[in-house]
């Protein structure tokens with residue numbers, strides 16, 4: 001059940017501090033309700049792979065078709081596909097899974113003036129908070145496939161990497177599809193960040209680059225370590 005109550009803490013006679021406290025209590029309630037909804041929706045989904053990627057690619061483009069094929073390959077292997085439920089690469093991966101008769105999950109985000117949930121999901125919820133949504137992606141997936149994307153994709157990629165690197169979540173493969181697209185980032189991580197001692201080699205090696213969709217699926221589905 002979505003949490004719809006508007007915040008209204010402008011209560012006559014309240015000091016600033018009292019207003020802040022009241023709005024924090026409401027915020028906590030909303031966060032709790034969003035986590036509760038996500039946990040109960042996703043806990044029975046079974047083996048799942050999360051696919052991240054650009055919201056801006058369009059049907060018919062090579063990247064869209066890659067996402068769609070990935071969704072199909074994952075569903076054929078018995079994996080649910082979890083995405084952000086939006087357009088572009090999310091829609092493509094959901095669509096591939098949906099067309100193959102698989103479980104297709106969209107964990108959407110409430111954004112003003114944006115298309116809502118894509119029509120290819122079989123299980124869905126909308127989040128108000130990006131952080132609750134990212135918790136769902138990581139908590140309920142066994143591996144991650146990252147298609148070319150922008151800032152949103154990078155945020156999700158590095159959140160996942162940070163959680164694995166700091167042992168806040170179980171280890172899992174992070175496969176980047178698109179060697180030409182991602183090489184610059186990985187080279188920079190190796191040649192600048194790693195060389196100056198700010199990331200360990202084993203943490204850079206967690207990123208696996210490929211153009212081969214079958215290989216991407218084989219890697220993420222052979223390391224099922226979610227606990």
Ligand SMILES: C/C(=C\CNc1ncnc2c1ncn2[C@@H]1O[C@H](COP(=O)(O)O)[C@@H](O)[C@H]1O)CO
Pocket residue numbers: 051052053054055056083084085086087090108109111114115148149150151152153154156
């Ligand atoms: C900007 C556009 C649509 C925005 N709608 C989104 N809906 C759902 N999820 C989104 C949306 N935009 C970003 N995300 C999340 O970030 C990743 C993609 O971001 P990027 O900056 O495009 O790489 C994606 O995995 C989503 O989880 C287009 O009309």
